[in-house]
Amino acid sequence: xxxxxxxxxxxxxxxxxxxxxxxxxxxxxxxxxxxxxxxxxxxxxxxxxxxxxxxxxxxxxxxxxxxxxxxxxxxxxxxxxxxxxxxxxxxxxxxxxxxxxxxxxxxxxxxxxxxxxxxxxxxxxxxxxxxxxxxxxxxxxxxxxxxxxxxxxxxxxxxxxxxxxxxxxxxxxxxxxxxxxxxxxxxxxxxxxxxxxxxxxxxxxxxxxxxxxxxxxxxxxxxxxxxxxxxxxxxxxxxxxxxxxxxxxxxxxxxxxxxxxxxxxxxxxxxxxxxxxxxxxxxxxxxxxxxxxxxxxxxxxxxxxxxxxxxxxxxxxxxxxxxxxxxxxxxxxxxxxxxxxxxxxxxxxxxxxxxxxxxxxxxxxxxxxxxxxxxxxxxxxxxxxxxxxxxxxxxxxxxxxxxxxxxxxxxxxxxxxxxxxxxxxxxxxxxxxxxxxxxxxxxxxxxxxxxxxxxxxxxxx
Numbered sequence: 001x002x003x004x005x006x007x008x009x010x011x012x013x014x015x016x017x018x019x020x021x022x023x024x025x026x027x028x029x030x031x032x033x034x035x036x037x038x039x040x041x042x043x044x045x046x047x048x049x050x051x052x053x054x055x056x057x058x059x060x061x062x063x064x065x066x067x068x069x070x071x072x073x074x075x076x077x078x079x080x081x082x083x084x085x086x087x088x089x090x091x092x093x094x095x096x097x098x099x100x101x102x103x104x105x106x107x108x109x110x111x112x113x114x115x116x117x118x119x120x121x122x123x124x125x126x127x128x129x130x131x132x133x134x135x136x137x138x139x140x141x142x143x144x145x146x147x148x149x150x151x152x153x154x155x156x157x158x159x160x161x162x163x164x165x166x167x168x169x170x171x172x173x174x175x176x177x178x179x180x181x182x183x184x185x186x187x188x189x190x191x192x193x194x195x196x197x198x199x200x201x202x203x204x205x206x207x208x209x210x211x212x213x214x215x216x217x218x219x220x221x222x223x224x225x226x227x228x229x230x231x232x233x234x235x236x237x238x239x240x241x242x243x244x245x246x247x248x249x250x251x252x253x254x255x256x257x258x259x260x261x262x263x264x265x266x267x268x269x270x271x272x273x274x275x276x277x278x279x280x281x282x283x284x285x286x287x288x289x290x291x292x293x294x295x296x297x298x299x300x301x302x303x304x305x306x307x308x309x310x311x312x313x314x315x316x317x318x319x320x321x322x323x324x325x326x327x328x329x330x331x332x333x334x335x336x337x338x339x340x341x342x343x344x345x346x347x348x349x350x351x352x353x354x355x356x357x358x359x360x361x362x363x364x365x366x367x368x369x370x371x372x373x374x375x376x377x378x379x380x381x382x383x384x385x386x387x388x389x390x391x392x393x394x395x396x397x398x399x400x401x402x403x404x405x406x407x408x409x410x411x412x413x414x415x416x417x418x419x420x421x422x423x424x425x426x427x428x429x430x431x432x433x434x435x436x437x438x439x440x441x442x443x444x445x446x447x448x449x450x451x452x453x454x455x456x457x458x459x460x461x
Contacts, residue, residue: 033073037097040066044093046112048180051089058087058107068100077101083108090114091179115177117186121300122224125150125167126261128298138183149184155191159198159213168217168295169194197301205308214294219307221295225254228327230302235331237310239318248316250285258296259283317341322348 042065049058055078063071077100078084087104090111094103115135119128129146132138140146150166159169166187171194175186198213206216219240227236243250253272259281260266267273277284283292299307315331319341332338 033070034077034100037099038067038069039097040094041096042067042094043096046091046093046179048091048178049087049089049107049111050180053089055084055087062103067094067098067103074100074104078104089178090176111178116174117177118174119170119172119190119298121172121303122297123172124258124261124297125165125170128170132183132186135177137177137179137181138186140183146183146187149187155188156194159195160217162214163294165294166191168221168298170298171197172298172300197304201301202304202308205305209308211308215291216304216307217295217299218291220299220304221297222250222252222254222291223306224297224299224303226252227303227306227329232329233303233306234309234311235313235315236318236329237306238313239315239331241310242314242316244290246316247289249289250291252285255283255285255292255296258292319345322352 047061047065047067049061053061055075059068059071059075059078062068062074068074078087081104083104087107088110091114092106092111094106115137117128117131117135119131123131125147126143129143129150132146133140133143138146150170151164153160153163153166156163156166156169163169170187170190173190173193175189177186202216206213219237222240223233223236227233240250256272256276256279257266259279260276262281262283263279265275265279277286280287282288283296285292313331314333317332317335317338318329319332319338321328321330322345330341332341
């Protein structure tokens with residue numbers, strides 16, 4: 001080996017050694033920098049990491065307020081740790097001093113306990129608005145301010161061009177509210193969630209059954225208010241479609257309650273009064289044919305799926321099963337069976353509650369007792385539909401208690417459980433297909449008697 005080659009090798013070795021020592025020095029410095037506590041002036045002051053912030057944006061913000069000193073080192077540490085995608089949005093309180101490694105640990109663990117809005121399945125926009133008004137950081141003077149924001153339907157025009165509010169499209173879930181979160185952003189999050197669920201779980205089903213999002217959400221919102229048990233929802237859906245297909249009034253109390261809320265007349269005590277039943281409103285499904293103009297609650301995924309995949313039954317009535325306290329129903333194919341169920345419920349109520357049925361906080365509004373269908377004009381499912389009012393016909397006598405002009409109505413029917421529907425041989429008209437039903441949904445309303453309605457007794461057509 002020549003002298004020249006040896007010299008080159010020595011130079012390479014020296015350079016390598018210097019590089020190694022330099023790299024070691026840099027690593028040592030970086031390690032010390034990551035572990036060295038940093039004094040800052042943000043102690044006790046929340047630092048907000050906005051939803052959707054990139055790693056660069058987070059590092060820049062922390063460096064700008066003095067919580068970290070060397071952004072490039074902190075960014076490299078995040079990359080080496082492989083936790084960039086685990087950093088959570090939220091409000092953070094960083095003590096002073098604090099080491100950058102501890103800053104990253106807090107970012108991964110999450111910020112301070114935040115306010116949150118939990119939208120319950122079946123809640124209406126009024127329920128959501130009151131819950132939002134109770135969150136201090138949203139700075140709402142009252143629920144009316146939240147309701148006004150819900151009138152902006154631009155975020156759902158792609159799904160429901162005819163919608164007049166966000167009702168039905170604020171997906172039930174828990175939404176965290178940081179110090180910088182606005183009321184509008186909370187609503188946008190709930191609607192974004194609905195879009196995600198629709199695209200992932202419902203859009204294909206709706207397309208194949210030729211149903212619009214408007215009709216699916218409207219039917220789903222009724223199912224949500226009527227069926228407590230998940231297994232009953234497809235059966236309740238079948239009752240809705242069967243009644244629509246046979247031109248029978250839906251007579252659902254939740255739609256009557258919704259009409260009263262729109263009119264500002266709902267007493268908010270869980271009782272449906274005669275004045276509610278007699279109210280002229282396109283949402284009053286005892287007086288107006290077909291589906292209401294829009295959703296009457298915000299349904300969850302189970303109810304929306306039931307609206308798209310109803311059970312194949314011949315049922316057109318349901319009555320609460322009195323021996324159970326879980327919201328279960330018994331379902332019937334004819335008025336005779338229905339009347340038997342209603343009488344059984346009445347008898348149970350007299351025996352266990354003493355006297356006539358009385359509404360209780362644990363029950364839900366009952367749907368109207370409906371007898372024979374009558375002919376009405378076809379309905380339009382969009383807002384302000386042109387529909388024909390129906391002359392309600394009295395039911396066979398039931399125990400009533402009309403002590404004042406605005407009497408509580410009582411329909412002693414309610415819901416049953418995941419029952420195994422009896423096998424029924426039904427005419428083709430009863431074998432509903434959502435696609436067909438959503439197109440020609442006309443219905444008639446037989447009139448119901450002015451009886452006392454129960455919050456949990458909902459019986460159906």
